[in-house]
Amino acid sequence: MTALALRRDGPGTVGVVPGPRRRVLGLVVALVALAVLLVLSVMIGSTAIAPSVVWDALVHSSAGIDQFAIRDYRLPRTIVGLAVGVALGLSGALILALTRNPLADPGILGVHAGASFAVTVAVGLLGVSDVHGYLWFAFAGALIVTLMVLAIGSTRQGSSPVVMVLAGVCVGAVLGGAREALQQTNPAAFDAMRSWNAGSTAGRSLDVVWPVLPFFAVALVLAVAVSGSLNAMALGDEMAVAQGVALARTRVLAIVAITLLAGGATAIAGPIAFVGLMVPHVARWIVGPHQRWIFAYSAVLGPVLLLTSDILGRLVIRPGEIPVGVVTAFVGAPVLIVLARRKKASGL
Amino acid sequence: MSTGVSSRSARARPAPGERVDSGRRVLTVRWWRVAVRLDLRSVVVCLVLALVIACTAVLALMTGSYLLSPGQVVSALAGGQTGLVNDIVVGWRLPRVTAALVFGAALGVSGAIFQSMLRNPLADPAVIGFSEGSYTGALVVILVANGTYLQLVGGALLGGMATAVAVYLFAFRRGVQGFRLIIIGIGVSTLLASLNTWLILKADLKQAMAAAAWGTGSLNGVSWNQVTIGGACVLVLLLLAGMSSRPMRQMELGDDAAAALGVRVTSVRLGLVVVGVALTATVTAASGPIAFISLVAPQIARRLARTAGITLAPAAVVGALLCLSADYIAQHVAPTPLPVGIITVVLGGGYLGWLLFTEARRRL
Numbered sequence: 001m002t003a004l005a006l007r008r009d010g011p012g013t014v015g016v017v018p019g020p021r022r023r024v025l026g027l028v029v030a031l032v033a034l035a036v037l038l039v040l041s042v043m044i045g046s047t048a049i050a051p052s053v054v055w056d057a058l059v060h061s062s063a064g065i066d067q068f069a070i071r072d073y074r075l076p077r078t079i080v081g082l083a084v085g086v087a088l089g090l091s092g093a094l095i096l097a098l099t100r101n102p103l104a105d106p107g108i109l110g111v112h113a114g115a116s117f118a119v120t121v122a123v124g125l126l127g128v129s130d131v132h133g134y135l136w137f138a139f140a141g142a143l144i145v146t147l148m149v150l151a152i153g154s155t156r157q158g159s160s161p162v163v164m165v166l167a168g169v170c171v172g173a174v175l176g177g178a179r180e181a182l183q184q185t186n187p188a189a190f191d192a193m194r195s196w197n198a199g200s201t202a203g204r205s206l207d208v209v210w211p212v213l214p215f216f217a218v219a220l221v222l223a224v225a226v227s228g229s230l231n232a233m234a235l236g237d238e239m240a241v242a243q244g245v246a247l248a249r250t251r252v253l254a255i256v257a258i259t260l261l262a263g264g265a266t267a268i269a270g271p272i273a274f275v276g277l278m279v280p281h282v283a284r285w286i287v288g289p290h291q292r293w294i295f296a297y298s299a300v301l302g303p304v305l306l307l308t309s310d311i312l313g314r315l316v317i318r319p320g321e322i323p324v325g326v327v328t329a330f331v332g333a334p335v336l337i338v339l340a341r342r343k344k345a346s347g348l
Numbered sequence: 349m350s351t352g353v354s355s356r357s358a359r360a361r362p363a364p365g366e367r368v369d370s371g372r373r374v375l376t377v378r379w380w381r382v383a384v385r386l387d388l389r390s391v392v393v394c395l396v397l398a399l400v401i402a403c404t405a406v407l408a409l410m411t412g413s414y415l416l417s418p419g420q421v422v423s424a425l426a427g428g429q430t431g432l433v434n435d436i437v438v439g440w441r442l443p444r445v446t447a448a449l450v451f452g453a454a455l456g457v458s459g460a461i462f463q464s465m466l467r468n469p470l471a472d473p474a475v476i477g478f479s480e481g482s483y484t485g486a487l488v489v490i491l492v493a494n495g496t497y498l499q500l501v502g503g504a505l506l507g508g509m510a511t512a513v514a515v516y517l518f519a520f521r522r523g524v525q526g527f528r529l530i531i532i533g534i535g536v537s538t539l540l541a542s543l544n545t546w547l548i549l550k551a552d553l554k555q556a557m558a559a560a561a562w563g564t565g566s567l568n569g570v571s572w573n574q575v576t577i578g579g580a581c582v583l584v585l586l587l588l589a590g591m592s593s594r595p596m597r598q599m600e601l602g603d604d605a606a607a608a609l610g611v612r613v614t615s616v617r618l619g620l621v622v623v624g625v626a627l628t629a630t631v632t633a634a635s636g637p638i639a640f641i642s643l644v645a646p647q648i649a650r651r652l653a654r655t656a657g658i659t660l661a662p663a664a665v666v667g668a669l670l671c672l673s674a675d676y677i678a679q680h681v682a683p684t685p686l687p688v689g690i691i692t693v694v695l696g697g698g699y700l701g702w703l704l705f706t707e708a709r710r711r712l
Binding site for chain 2: 180184329332
């Protein structure tokens with residue numbers, strides 16, 4: 001059909017697709033970079049702490065202000081960054097594959113706003129205070145918004161990137177307004193949500209991470225399970241059906257995975273935009289149009305980007321720091337601008 | 349070309365003769381040597397809306413912790429009341445009502461200018477990020493310089509202008525297309541929004557609370573001082589907008605057609621951007637960003653007046669009514685008093701969703 005002819009292979013696809021060896025090599029390099037960043041994230045902060053002290057803090061349970069800072073502050077923060085980065089990168093890759101929308105990002109599409117509104121309802125109206133309680137709200141909010149944006153954003157000719165982004169902006173704006181209203185009528189909620197809203201990994205304890213991890217694991221399994229079908233769907237729905245792909249099932253599973261990842265990440269760190277936008281584009285640029293590889297790279301490059309931004313945020317205005325959500329916005333907005341300027345971004 | 353109606357307007361100053369009879373009833377108002385042709389339906393719509401606005405305004409002046417009767421309000425406005433009633437109506441409630449009307453009109457016109465210029469019903473200073481930029485400018489003035497109201501206006505104006513220029517330049521690629529501009533605006537707006545969140549986080553709690561409350565767009569604590577300064581700015585800008593409404597309508601036909609009609613396209617567009625951003629910035633400085641009125645008002649006005657393009661006067665009147673009623677809802681209908689911006693965000697966002705469902709889908 002005509003729709004087939006209109007489908008592009010997707011942005012970022014370059015003529016030369018690297019062979020398996022280079023893909024594996026690239027992934028190893030990315031993993032090494034991630035490992036280095038994890039170490040740096042523990043070492044760098046408002047005060048520089050000698051590597052020997054860091055080692056001492058991690059291995060022995062010795063007392064001392066520096067050891068305390070590392071064990072109770074920087075280590076949890078690094079783990080939070082790792083978990084949230086993986087989740088955001090992977091959810092971005094899933095959304096990109098599902099919507100074939102080069103501008104797709106859980107933040108821009110309003111998924112964060114949905115999760116954050118639901119969490120505010122839980123905290124402000126229902127008096128829920130721990131992450132076990134409001135995690136379900138974050139998931140529900142993320143799911144509802146994902147469905148709404150997909151519903152508004154898909155037209156008869158398939159989905160339009162612009163309409164989808166606008167749908168996300170408008171749903172996000174409405175929920176943001178409602179959230180503000182709740183916070184203004186409820187000072188306790190305002191206080192509780194103030195720092196969370198900036199999108200930060202600072203000051204999150206590991207108690208916030210553990211309950212979310214099982215859901216991330218489920219989402220990871222789902223992502224692997226649907227990656228083949230999504231690969232086939234990249235060529236168009238008709239082609240995918242011809243290859244025996246169950247479209248509805250793939251979509252449902254992908255949406256569940258996106259919801260678990262984006263909702264969980266928002267519950268932990270608050271809204272962090274643009275990571276889900278940038279990472280899959282870079283991954284795609286490196287490995288070409290292979291969903292499994294894109295997912296693998298995104299899951300590694302997500303925390304690479306997040307930890308880099310977080311470390312930068314700590315270094316730029318020392319001894320103060322910029323929340324990671326602000327840093328990723330500063331890195332990500334130019335990327336969005338470049339994407340929107342490209343001709344391929346569907347006739348923008 | 350020359351029907352009876354249009355030949356009568358041949359004495360109208362700028363350019364005679366090229367009018368086409370659209371089949372719509374036209375009202376010609378002559379004053380000294382200037383003749384203004386007004387669309388009859390638009391005039392009627394504006395008059396009816398003005399009546400509704402007057403009733404809403406009286407209602408708003410009546411309501412509060414101290415209830416007044418319509419008679420008391422009207423006589424206080426006419427100057428026939430002294431003491432407490434006069435204080436309440438003229439001293440406390442009237443500045444707020446006036447601010448809602450003036451700022452609403454300003455937002456409506458600002459939106460009309462951008463939607464006409466970009467030929468896109470979704471073009472809105474809030475969506476494109478100009479108001480976020482004004483907010484950044486104003487925040488910097490509040491948090492860094494702790495400035496006066498005039499400095500605040502200056503900061504908001506500068507921030508809005510800088511954002512406008514940046515978005516325009518980023519979107520420029522052999523001309524500016526509406527949708528590219530909107531997407532880039534959304535990107536810049538997201539960036540500025542997170543910058544603003546951080547600026548508020550960094551500030552000490554008292555400043556942060558004030559800035560956050562202001563950031564949602566509130567008419568709380570608007571005083572006569574702000575209303576007069578802001579109102580004067582808005583009035584001048586509205587006059588400028590009114591003067592450029594003719595070339596603006598002509599540019600809706602396309603740049604080439606407008607140039608053929610003798611419009612200096614580049615300078616008119618520059619002027620319109622300046623006026624449009626300045627209108628948003630003035631409102632932002634006084635009340636914080638009141639979202640979505642600039643998006644919604646021109647569209648409602650267009651539907652009410654059944655005009656083909658965007659018209660300024662009905663957009664101004666609808667904007668004023670929307671802002672006034674949203675503020676009334678925010679103050680008196682909501683369970684606790686809220687900033688007006690929250691009401692407009694929720695209502696306007698819903699409308700934007702509807703717009704996406706209908707118009708944008710068909711066009712894409």
